[in-house]
Amino acid sequence: MRRSHVVAVALVVVAVLFIGGPSLLFADSIDEQLTEETQETPELVSLEDSESEFWRFLSPEAEFRERSPINVIVRGETEDVLRAMSERDDGEWEEIEDVEEETEAEAPGEFENATVLEEEHRHATGIAWGEADGTTRYAWVDPGEGEDGYWATESLQLEDGDYYGQRYHIRLYESPNPDDEWLAMQAHTEHFDWFTLRHRVDGVEAAQLRVEQDFMELPDVDTETDVRRMHVDNAGPSDADGWATVVDLTSMVVLPAGIGLAAGRRGRASAAEGVGKQRTPARDDDGVLERGLTEVDRQRLAAVADRLEAGHLLLVFAVLALFLGVRMGGLLLERRVAFLTPHMIAALLYPVIAVGIPVATYLIARGLTRRLDAAIVAAGSLALAIWLDYGLLGVDVIPLDVVFQRTLVVIALGLIAAGAARRATRARRLNDLLVGGVAMWVLVLVGTLLGYL
Known part of the structure; x- marks a missing residue:
């Protein structure tokens, strides 16, 4: 199997696990029930x-x-x-x-x-x-x-x-x-x-x-x-x-x-309550976890650590900062800059998501070595940003069409990162992973804005 196919399959798995999995386990994913139009006047x-x-x-x-x-x-x-x-x-x-x-x-x-x-x-x-x-x-x-x-x-x-x-x-x-x-x-x-x-x-x-x-x-x-x-x-x-x-x-x-x-507006305190209230893992004072690791497990962890690059951390930070920064920026402009209309704020900040995130991902991923690592880090970072955003808002109901759309954008960003990695650009810079990722990103965003997704 070609390496690009392996990356694509891995991204599908990651996206389904990180977006579809939590939405089914920790949120009430719903499918809106819409009835067909009728011309007759119904009961009032x-x-x-x-x-x-x-x-x-x-x-x-x-x-x-x-x-x-x-x-x-x-x-x-x-x-x-x-x-x-x-x-x-x-x-x-x-x-x-x-x-x-x-x-x-x-x-x-x-x-x-x-x-x-x-x-x-x-x-x-x-x-x-x-x-x-x-x-x-x-x-x-x-x-x-x-x-x-x-x-x-x-x-x-x-x-x-x-x-x-x-x-x-x-x-x-x-x-x-x-x-x-x-x-x-x-x-x-x-x-x-x-x-x-x-x-x-x-x-x-x-x-x-x-x-x-x-x-x-x-x-x-x-x-x-x-x-x-x-x-x-x-x-x-x-x-x-x-x-x-x-x-x-x-x-x-x-x-x-x-x-x-x-006319005054007051933000919901409940949306902020519970942020940061995460369960603290059980302490392992007796070293039970360490004793449970076999030599093979230690070798695998060491191999993972050897694959980590500074660019991976930079990519995680960039995706989180851009995605969550748009949310915080919208709230800040809404509260502090009275002359900006909602349409003006959207026009200012939407390009950060539509263009800023994929461009930043491409530029940072160019310094990474392995395609699969870049893809997983980029996709995982966007999935994490999406769930942090929902957590900050207090959203606990996610329609299935939203789960599907978020899964597609996570896959698209992962493909862009994989196509920008050094091993993907050795033969040619415009490879199938990069072209496929950009095309998928554009189609998904345009389809979303037009109401198809």
């Missing part, structure tokens, strides 16, 4: 004493595609609900700045007379829900009273967390009939995927529970009568169980006007 969800109805899912297009399950319904006036989500526990605001900006919504579908305060403050529930950016999703609503149903876009989006990290994300939809006084919400957790340049949903259950607890902590809410679960039969996508939280704020005492939606 109705509420007590309400003429209007809504479909139990959101759709990425104005058509009935069961993608994002509605999982929170709040009864009450729109302004009351917003005040409840940003209310101070003592009913007063502690102004940090003297500047208070009030903006009245002008675009159709936005909340009228919404007040935005550009200041930080303490909340009764502990969450400072801030206005969020996100892709539009469509909700089918029916006003009732003989009127026709229609597709509505979200009235507002809220978040708690970081755009380029992990966040709770909520889309809110107003009742099409003002007399009914309800808001339908779709809450989920998501993280920014630097390979797709889009947010990837991790699940809906944790976010639903967080919003539910958020309302339950309000002092005027009776947790036994004002908060309940209602079966709306929308289980399937992600980890949805088919039950929606219903919160009744119609009897809540609302504070005077002037309390608005908090």
Whole structure:
């Protein structure tokens, strides 16, 4: 078997073990269940004493595609609900700045007379829900009273967390009939995927529970009568169980006007908790491990040590620094450089992943001797960086298509490193390993951006 074939087979094994293996053992790898589109109007969800109805899912297009399950319904006036989500526990605001900006919504579908305060403050529930950016999703609503149903876009989006990290994300939809006084919400957790340049949903259950607890902590809410679960039969996508939280704020005492939606953002502390909490290996004070090694084992370990080069360590550091640096750089720019839009930040940092990682790998691997060693070190470093990134974000649900895509990029980077090693370039610099690795890297990244992977 040609040496290049050996390298390719070894990379497949490494990628499957380092990406596919941990995803099956330590994470809940899922395959999103997507139902087929239907043109018929499905059964709608109705509420007590309400003429209007809504479909139990959101759709990425104005058509009935069961993608994002509605999982929170709040009864009450729109302004009351917003005040409840940003209310101070003592009913007063502690102004940090003297500047208070009030903006009245002008675009159709936005909340009228919404007040935005550009200041930080303490909340009764502990969450400072801030206005969020996100892709539009469509909700089918029916006003009732003989009127026709229609597709509505979200009235507002809220978040708690970081755009380029992990966040709770909520889309809110107003009742099409003002007399009914309800808001339908779709809450989920998501993280920014630097390979797709889009947010990837991790699940809906944790976010639903967080919003539910958020309302339950309000002092005027009776947790036994004002908060309940209602079966709306929308289980399937992600980890949805088919039950929606219903919160009744119609009897809540609302504070005077002037309390608005908090614009400040606060990162999730839970995403950072547990980082570095690794199990400490059992001590081997009695030298049991050393006594268990045979002479053959010692010779093999010595052979591995002899193959190590300084370039191997440099390659590991470079891949880790570039990959994780993009994540940290996105968070830093988001928090510190206000004039940069999300698209600007993506345009600045994505080339580091798309071009910087393979170029750095090629340049460092040119100084390495063996093809197989270079391939395994590069592939293993990228796999390690991917899992460290997930660990920092607190992501524990990985769709199978993501596992497949990450496996391909790990293999591609390993091929680039193998093709750049000295023994691979003795005959010709553009060898089959290097050309195959570059082609695979480009095709996988382009296919990912276009939505094929």
